[in-house]
Amino acid sequence: MYNAASPHATEFIDHEEILETLAYAEQNKSNGALIDEILDKARLRKGLSHREAAVLLDCDLEDRNQQIYALAEQIKKDFYGNRIVMFAPLYLSNYCINGCVYCPYHLKNKHIARKKLTQDEIRQEVIALQDMGHKRLALETGEDPVMNPIEYVLESIQTIYGIKHKNGAIRRVNVNIAATTVENYKKLKDAGIGTYILFQETYHRESYEKLHPTGPKHNYDYHTEAMDRAMEGGIDDVGLGVLFGLELYRYEFAGLLMHAEHLEAAHGVGPHTISVPRIRHADDIDADAFDNGIDDDTFAKIVACIRIAVPYTGMIVSTRESQKCRERVLHLGISQISGGSRTSVGGYVTPEPEDAKSEQFDVIDSRTLDEVVHWLMELGYIPSFCTACYREGRTGDRFMSLCKSGQIQNCCHPNALMTLKEYLEDYASPQTRQIGNTLIQKELASIPNEKVRTLVEQHLTSIAQGDRDFRL
Numbered sequence: 001m002y003n004a005a006s007p008h009a010t011e012f013i014d015h016e017e018i019l020e021t022l023a024y025a026e027q028n029k030s031n032g033a034l035i036d037e038i039l040d041k042a043r044l045r046k047g048l049s050h051r052e053a054a055v056l057l058d059c060d061l062e063d064r065n066q067q068i069y070a071l072a073e074q075i076k077k078d079f080y081g082n083r084i085v086m087f088a089p090l091y092l093s094n095y096c097i098n099g100c101v102y103c104p105y106h107l108k109n110k111h112i113a114r115k116k117l118t119q120d121e122i123r124q125e126v127i128a129l130q131d132m133g134h135k136r137l138a139l140e141t142g143e144d145p146v147m148n149p150i151e152y153v154l155e156s157i158q159t160i161y162g163i164k165h166k167n168g169a170i171r172r173v174n175v176n177i178a179a180t181t182v183e184n185y186k187k188l189k190d191a192g193i194g195t196y197i198l199f200q201e202t203y204h205r206e207s208y209e210k211l212h213p214t215g216p217k218h219n220y221d222y223h224t225e226a227m228d229r230a231m232e233g234g235i236d237d238v239g240l241g242v243l244f245g246l247e248l249y250r251y252e253f254a255g256l257l258m259h260a261e262h263l264e265a266a267h268g269v270g271p272h273t274i275s276v277p278r279i280r281h282a283d284d285i286d287a288d289a290f291d292n293g294i295d296d297d298t299f300a301k302i303v304a305c306i307r308i309a310v311p312y313t314g315m316i317v318s319t320r321e322s323q324k325c326r327e328r329v330l331h332l333g334i335s336q337i338s339g340g341s342r343t344s345v346g347g348y349v350t351p352e353p354e355d356a357k358s359e360q361f362d363v364i365d366s367r368t369l370d371e372v373v374h375w376l377m378e379l380g381y382i383p384s385f386c387t388a389c390y391r392e393g394r395t396g397d398r399f400m401s402l403c404k405s406g407q408i409q410n411c412c413h414p415n416a417l418m419t420l421k422e423y424l425e426d427y428a429s430p431q432t433r434q435i436g437n438t439l440i441q442k443e444l445a446s447i448p449n450e451k452v453r454t455l456v457e458q459h460l461t462s463i464a465q466g467d468r469d470f471r472l
């Protein structure tokens with residue numbers, strides 16, 4: 001039986017409830033009166049149930065679909081303004097004991113070059129990332145308790161936070177590692193991580209077990225209940241995601257929103273982020289073998305409907321997507337993107353040759369961070385390197401209350417401008433610096449509080465003179 005507040009995955013991700021939801025959405029995809037009612041509710045900015053959102057996803061009335069896209073764009077602006085948070089993944093190790101059939105790290109893959117970074121190699125990778133301008137990283141490892149124990153991850157986090165190179169510093173380390181114990185989540189919390197991220201891959205239990213035939217990840221319940229253990233361990237910022245293409249997208253969409261509802265019902269805090277990766281080609285993996293792939297139009301609608309259903313969450317799209325696709329979904333709800341990414345272990349210091357084949361997936365958007373930053377500003381967005389909320393203790397329910405009330409913009413907009421100014425001074429090309437300084441002057445005028453505006457202007461002057469790390 002479906003129970004959003006239950007601690008058991010069998011109850012908060014209920015197969016029958018999903019099937020009934022999909023049938024309901026199919027029956028009502030042309031029901032204009034019901035769709036209008038759901039859109040009216042969505043305009044209150046309080047979110048939608050998984051069933052209501054499924055109706056919008058299935059909607060086949062073109063005029064209502066245009067309303068869905070317009071509303072998603074407006075809700076994104078209301079909660080996150082025109083800021084886009086920047087980050088990069090850092091792969092520590094590709095040793096893994098799981099048998100995931102869609103991932104080149106799987107144990108039986110004998111083609112891939114296995115590698116685990118030493119702490120000195122991590123320092124070099126981080127310096128390379130700092131020299132790009134990055135302030136926020138997402139750590140990635142395969143699951144291997146011998147090669148990648150929690151102690152290795154904790155030591156790596158300590159190393160990363162301790163590196164100060166020129167004006168560079170990593171101010172927030174998010175962690176994407178395998179489901180683990182409450183005790184280990186407490187250790188990650190004590191190490192000062194930002195968000196704990198874990199993709200479900202698929203919410204369809206039968207498919208999940210087939211896609212993960214061997215290894216600890218085979219345990220659907222243990223994996224799906226990981227966020228509850230993370231919350232119990234004190235981590236109140238968690239990130240959800242599915243790998244679209246493994247199962248039918250409507251099923252995944254409903255399951256993802258049910259998981260978000262569960263976190264709200266059980267812990268009072270929904271997901272800090274939701275990621276929407278699509279399966280891509282990689283070594284020993286043929287993405288075409290999975291026949292559940294989605295086209296760009298469907299992908300865009302999924303993003304829009306998630307934004308409407310979970311208006312407060314940060315939404316992430318990676319370099320798995322092309323520039324054209326990323327530009328489209330930026331308008332529909334995405335608030336965080338990666339730039340200059342490498343998906344191989346050690347790839348920032350030594351870019352991988354074509355025949356090495358150790359990337360986790362093919363990067364589609366291969367532009368440099370500077371090119372991505374310049375592109376965003378040309379589109380009218382503010383690339384933000386801000387990590388202030390995490391370091392000021394605005395996490396979990398404190399962040400959510402500020403975000404849901406719209407008050408978070410009073411901090412985020414000024415902080416975004418100040419961190420962008422740091423990037424422009426330290427790392428930007430002359431062309432990027434020029435367009436960026438013009439954008440900052442324009443955006444200053446939109447800060448409504450005169451005292452805050454004056455303070456930000458003073459800090460911007462100090463940054464130009466060499467000072468760093470101001471935040472509200």
